[in-house]
Amino acid sequence: MKALIIAALALVSATAFGGQPLELNSKDVNYGALRQATRSAALDRVEVIRTKKTPKKVDVSYTVKESEQVCVEYRYEQVWHPGHYDRVCHTTTDRNGNTRTICRNVWRPGYYTTERRCVRTESVMVTRNKSIRFNFKKAARLSSGQREVFMVEFRQDRVSSDDVTMSGEVVEANRSYNIRFEKFLKNSLKFEVK
Numbered sequence: 001m002k003a004l005i006i007a008a009l010a011l012v013s014a015t016a017f018g019g020q021p022l023e024l025n026s027k028d029v030n031y032g033a034l035r036q037a038t039r040s041a042a043l044d045r046v047e048v049i050r051t052k053k054t055p056k057k058v059d060v061s062y063t064v065k066e067s068e069q070v071c072v073e074y075r076y077e078q079v080w081h082p083g084h085y086d087r088v089c090h091t092t093t094d095r096n097g098n099t100r101t102i103c104r105n106v107w108r109p110g111y112y113t114t115e116r117r118c119v120r121t122e123s124v125m126v127t128r129n130k131s132i133r134f135n136f137k138k139a140a141r142l143s144s145g146q147r148e149v150f151m152v153e154f155r156q157d158r159v160s161s162d163d164v165t166m167s168g169e170v171v172e173a174n175r176s177y178n179i180r181f182e183k184f185l186k187n188s189l190k191f192e193v194k
Contacts, residue, residue, distance in 0.1 A: 021047040021149075024054040024134065031062040034154050034164070039067065039125070042156035042164065047171065050148045050191075054136060061131040062154070066162045068126050071118035083110040128162040131187070138192040140175045148173040152189065 022031060036042035042064050089103040142148065149172040156164050166189050168179035176194045181187070 021049050022060070023049045023051070024058045024060075025051065027055050027058060029058060029060045031060050033063045033065075033127075034156070036065060036156070036159075039159060041159045042154060044154045046152050046154070048134070048150045048152050048168075050136065050139070050142070050150070052142045052144055052146065054142075056135070056137045058134040058136070059131050060134060061129065063127050063129055064154075064156060064162055064164055065125045065127055065159075066156075067123045067160050069121045070124050071120070072122045073118070073120040074116050075119045076114055076116055078112050079115050081111055081113065084108055130162065130164060132164075132166060133186055133188040135188050135190045138190070139177070140173075140193050146174070150177075150179070150191070 022029065031046065034042040035044040084107075085105045086108055087103055088106045089101055091099055091101045093099045140148075148170075150168050151171050152166055152168045154164055154166055156162075164187075166181050166187070168181075168189055168191070170177050170179075178192045178194050180190045180192070182190060
């Protein structure tokens, strides 16, 4: 009975956090859409497998949904721009080389324009394409047949933002790692041997 309960819990936790493991065998890997419930921030965990074939830098692309305010109803209005004086100057040079600046005030009459203004906005979900670089430059070298498994978590701060942070932890490796998320120039997750 205990074994059945433990197996059921393992199955539930495996389906709740991530689906297929992500094998990093090329420079560009497409993960697809992050898991997120309707109108809520994304939270997804994926198992990442590194082998000897894994390049030192791997760009993983993914999509995330974000809510955005969009105008759904407009109104056109006549707007009056009142008249005003402008100071207009021009410079002339006579045949002796003397320059003279002449300025005068010119009346600019008022006018109407038609402007489109937003009356009502709604929140809609849009899909954004994002990517992160997994950097294995300072990771341990693997021999043929060896592999390392990491659990990477994608976390969207709020549904109105496309800002996604990542964290990682070692699941299976011969060495311990320090895994850091950096946002300088390009989002990256650095894997460094301790």
